[in-house]
Amino acid sequence: GNSVTQMEGPVTLSEEAFLTINCTYTATGYPSLFWYVQYPGEGLQLLLKATKADDKGSNKGFEATYRKETTSFHLEKGSVQVSDSAVYFCALTWGRGSQGNLIFGKGTKLSVKP
């Protein structure tokens, strides 16, 4: 079935460090891929998305590229800030012409220290 696997956390970095959070997926057909972020006490917010192979999603300095050959969608940021501390979820949805079900990974907690 369809699934998302992301690296386990927590990830602790110093401010201005480079961030990578790995995400791989298993899906039939042509999924769309997403990264969501959840700040403490809040709901999930869409961070970025990519709807087809080789698309690059980007937002707030974060980037992820849809790699069909490696079934991956790794999240990267060149220089993290304390305000980036949150839980990051990789997700996919599938099904041409339908809304589909959004399947989430288990989340990776990021802590950025000043």
Add this chain to the structure above:
Amino acid sequence: DAGVIQSPRHEVTEMGQEVTLRCKPISGHNSLFWYRQTMMRGLELLIYFNNNVPIDDSGMPEDRFSAKMPNASFSTLKIQPSEPRDSAVYFCASGPEGYYGYTFGSGTRLTVV
């Protein structure tokens, strides 16, 4: 736009009581989702609606859970009777046609004692 609005933000109830969670999706969004988040299981989809019609309720844990969407601007998730293992954060999300990401509400933190 006010986003997806959920109420209440927090609910504490005794085991056996009925609990009703409410959600107002973003106007114009035709799909609505209910998720449950726990430390053990992460985010689980309970049910989703498309154009007010339930499409997939296979994630609803048992008959104690029921969800309705009487119109495009309102949905409820009801638990009757509630049990301590239902304690979780329940999120509602809505989305437009297509699969370009959904908007989540702030969640309802339910504690059943």
